[in-house]
Amino acid sequence: MKAIVQDRYGEADVLEFRDVEEPQVGEKDVLIRVRAAGAGPDVWHIMAGKPYMARPVLGWSRPKIRIRGWDVAGTVEAVWSAVTEFARGDEVMGEAQRGSFAELTVAPADKLIRKPSRISFEQAAAVPVSGTTAIQALRDKARVQPGQSALVIGAAGGVGTFTVQIAKAMGASVTGVASTSKLDLLRSIGADDVIDYTREDFTDGSRTWDVIVDTAGRRPLRELRRALTPKGTLVIVGGDGGGNWTGGFFKGILRGPIVSMFVGQKLLAFTAKTTKEDLQALSELIEAGKVTPVVDRTYDLVDAADAVRYLHEGHPAGKIVVTV
Numbered sequence: 389m390k391a392i393v394q395d396r397y398g399e400a401d402v403l404e405f406r407d408v409e410e411p412q413v414g415e416k417d418v419l420i421r422v423r424a425a426g427a428g429p430d431v432w433h434i435m436a437g438k439p440y441m442a443r444p445v446l447g448w449s450r451p452k453i454r455i456r457g458w459d460v461a462g463t464v465e466a467v468w469s470a471v472t473e474f475a476r477g478d479e480v481m482g483e484a485q486r487g488s489f490a491e492l493t494v495a496p497a498d499k500l501i502r503k504p505s506r507i508s509f510e511q512a513a514a515v516p517v518s519g520t521t522a523i524q525a526l527r528d529k530a531r532v533q534p535g536q537s538a539l540v541i542g543a544a545g546g547v548g549t550f551t552v553q554i555a556k557a558m559g560a561s562v563t564g565v566a567s568t569s570k571l572d573l574l575r576s577i578g579a580d581d582v583i584d585y586t587r588e589d590f591t592d593g594s595r596t597w598d599v600i601v602d603t604a605g606r607r608p609l610r611e612l613r614r615a616l617t618p619k620g621t622l623v624i625v626g627g628d629g630g631g632n633w634t635g636g637f638f639k640g641i642l643r644g645p646i647v648s649m650f651v652g653q654k655l656l657a658f659t660a661k662t663t664k665e666d667l668q669a670l671s672e673l674i675e676a677g678k679v680t681p682v683v684d685r686t687y688d689l690v691d692a693a694d695a696v697r698y699l700h701e702g703h704p705a706g707k708i709v710v711t712v
Contacts, residue, residue, distance in 0.1 A: 391455050391490035392692040392710075397437030400693040400700075403456060411486055411494040418474055418495050419465040424513035425488035426459025427692070427708040428546045429626065432700050455487025456692070457710065458662075460495060461503055461512035471497045479503040481512040483662040488513075489692050489710055501667045504674045507681060514546065514681040514707035519670040521625050521660040522550035522601075526558060529623045529656050530599040534559025539590070539615060542603035543579065544570035546707040547625060549682040550670075551601050552579050557678040563597065565590060570705050577682065591615045602626060609647060609655060616653050624657040682706030 391408045413419050433439070434446055435456060446452065461481040464474050474480065474497065482500035484493040503512045526532045538555045542548045543564030555562045556578040563581040564574035571582045583590045591611040598620050600612060605626035612622050647655055673679040684704035687695035689712045699708045 389491040390689065391487065392457070392689065393454050394435060394451055394456055395454065396450050397435070400435065400697045402435060403693040403696065405690045405692070408455070408490070410492055411490075413466070413468055413494050415468045415470040416497055418467050418471055418480070418497055418500055420460060420462040420480060420484065420493050420495055420500075421465045422460055422484075422488060422490060422493055422712040423462040423509035424686070424712065425457040425461075425484075425490075425710045426513040426515075426517060426546070427457065427687075427695050427699055427710055428459070428517055429699070430458060430517060431456050432696055435696060453485075453487055455490050455493075456696075457488035457490075458483050458485070459513050459516045459518075460484040460488035460493055461509040461515075462493075462712075465492065467497075473497065474500070474502075479509075481515055482664075482667060483516045489689060491689075491712055498664050499662050499667075501664060501671055504671045506675055506677075510683050510686055510709045510711060511681040513709050514683055515550075515670055515674070516662055516667060517660070518546040518707060519550045519679075519681070520662045520666045521547050522554050523666055523669060524658070524660045525601050525623045525625050526551065526555055526560075526599075529658055530601065530621045532558045532560050532599055535561070536598040537561045537563070538599040538601065539563045539565065539597040540579075540601050540603070541565045541585075541607070542626060543574050543582075544703075544705045545603055546682075546704070547603045549573075549577055549706050550679065551603065553577050553679045554673065555599075555601075556580075557673055560599070567703065573682070573705050577680070596620065599623070613647075613651070613653060613655070619652050621654040622656065624655075625660070683709050685709075686711050 464478040484495045538560040544566040564579040593614040603626040684706040
């Protein structure tokens with residue numbers, strides 16, 4: 389089968405389109421004919437091997453998993469003995485833990501659900517990683533309550549567009565932060581207010597929010613704290629800033645809990661874990677029309693390297709998707 393394979397860390401030219409063996413399938417796995425695969429910042433970080441602190445998990449000198457991509461949407465090709473909830477031909481979406489930039493992939497049955505009928509395969513491929521990150525950040529970490537105010541930094545990105553919509557569905561008043569060209573997108577997905585970060589410093593202390601979800605990870609904690617109410621919660625889910633060694637994400641893991649001990653604010657960072665329960669919760673929001681996955685553009689599998697280049701350089705509005 390054809391797949392996008394990586395044998396060393398580096399820029400997008402390390403991603404090679406070539407033939408590989410079909411994946412081995414365990415008794416609790418589902419073999420999927422891939423129709424679309426999401427490309428988020430996680431794909432770039434693994435490709436580049438950054439931040440370096442993550443290499444004990446990613447692989448020291450090369451990625452442990454050679455095929456890129458996690459998000460997958462497609463049709464069931466085959467199921468094995470312990471899987472009873474899926475059958476050949478079912479349309480599904482979820483997380484492929486051995487790579488989704490391929491014609492075929494394998495996903496554990498507990499990381500997979502049926503695709504919502506309301507959306508396309510391309511939209512479904514945008515959901516798993518970004519959607520579960522957003523819902524866990526808001527529900528489990530920030531514990532958003534109806535009537536609270538929420539600020540979403542990087543609101544037009546893959547995680548950000550889900551965060552805006554889910555926060556609205558939870559009853560929050562949502563302010564989205566993005567660049568000038570993306571403000572209309574934020575309004576269209578339900579943001580109550582928008583801030584153009586190129587023209588306004590939202591961390592100057594003139595306004596504060598109960599919850600801040602930072603999907604970019606580029607701003608220092610001291611700046612973010614100025615925009616947070618005295619008892620507010622900051623959740624960092626992005627790791628683009630902070631340098632090659634630690635990344636922006638790790639400032640929340642390493643410094644946030646220490647600072648939280650001395651102030652009334654909660655400063656948190658986390659890595660989402662895809663679960664069937666959260667995928668199902670997202671599916672229900674999608675079917676109810678409360679959440680619609682936003683896809684910036686799609687690329688053919690053979691052009692996956694270009695997709696990752698655009699992802700890293702182009703600041704996409706929504707999710708980038710690779711189609712097969």
